[in-house]
Amino acid sequence: MTTPTEPPVPPDRPSTARPGRKLGPIAPFVSSAHRAWLDPIRETYLASGLTLSDLSTRVRFAKSKISELLRGVGLYPRWEIVYLLATELGMPNWPLYRLWCQAAYEAQKSSEWVDNCTERTPILTATHTAPPLDHRAFRELVETDYLFFAQxxxxxxxxxxxxxxxFDILWLSWDDALASQDTRGYAWNVLRATVMARAPHRDGWPELGSAAFDTAALQSLTDPADRLNQIAESLQLFTAMSRLPTRQLDVMVLRRLCGRPPETVSALLGVPLAAVRSDERHATRFLESVLCPPPPTEGITP
Structure with missing residues (x-):
């Protein structure tokens, strides 16, 4: 794969001021699947300069209902109001619909409920059936490495x-990604949050155990006893790795499990090459201290 070097050029984003009461935060009980589409629609609304009263007038829904939707409170919203808000805010419908459906099923909504919500409301519009060209180019550039990380x-x-x-979330928030300090870092944070929301956790840490069965060291062994010993060692290593700070974990997964060179890791994370090498050194020292601790010092007999 070609190493990504320069992110797309960000557009100018004018600052906006909004009169009236400030929109409250997203409710803490909102699921990660629900937040996947709610965060981008909130950010687009906040950047639009519109007020809740403006949206209420344009989409013909009560201001209180729109406020509830944008805070994730009340009943899970029907597609009709989400579609109308997205259309008014100029957001693409297809990625929003995909994410809305997934969150609906996680909210225990039936297929019949989803179908009833969408039978009278279009899912696609002629102008929003494909992501922007630079988004598609970015996906082609990084998707393989993203797949290896998620694996x-x-x-x-x-x-x-x-x-x-x-990539659906990035499509919805592509303007924000372009306006960020580094599009690559913005996109990596979206990938990481999405993967970690799905990953099994133990004691609050993401589990890397399944990766033990795909290591090159294990595949090269044929003796069953040796394979069992290697699995045990790998599981111990991956348990220790999962305790690393966020970026050190990402660097070690990309370097040691995915086999990516430091230059590619730097480009994927949107951080300097020196930072990648420093993170790898610190992570290696931590893992060595956990897996190979120094022998205890014997007391000195007077």
Whole structure:
């Protein structure tokens, strides 16, 4: 794969001021699947300069209902109001619909409910059936490496779903990604959040155990006893790795499990090459201290 070097050029984003009461935060009980589409629609609304009263007048829904939707409170919203808000805010419908459906099923909504919500409301519009050209180019550039990273934490089906969700979220928030300090870092944060929301956790840490069965060291062994010993060592290593700080974990997964060179890791994370090498050194020292601690010092007999 070609190493990504320069992110797309960000557009100018005018600052906006909004009269009236400030929109409250997203409710803490909102699921990650629900937040996947709610965060971008909130950010687009906040950047639009419109007020809740403006949206209420344009989409003909009560201001209180729109406020509830944008805070994730009340009943899970029907597609009709989400579609109308997205259209008014100029957001693409297809990635929003995909993410809305997924969150609806996680909210225990039936297929009949989803179908009833969409039978009278279009899902696609002629101007929003494909992502922007630079978004598509970016996906082609990084998707393989994103897949390898997700594979370290998820099974195949979960991995593919996480990658699709990542690029749908990026499609919805592409203007914000371009306006960020570094598009690559912005996109990596979206990928990481999406993968970690799906990854199994133990004691609050993401599990890397399944990756033990795909290591080169294990594949080279034929003796069953040697393979069992290698699995045990790998599981111990991956348990220790999961305790690393966020960026050190990402660097180690990309370097040691995915086999990516430091230059590619730097480009994917949007951080300097020196920072990648420093993170790898610190992570290696930590893992060595956990897996190979120094022998205890014997007391000195007077």
């Amino acid at each position: 370290a934490f998820l099974d195949d089906d979960q991995r593919d779903a996480a990658i699709d969700d990542t």
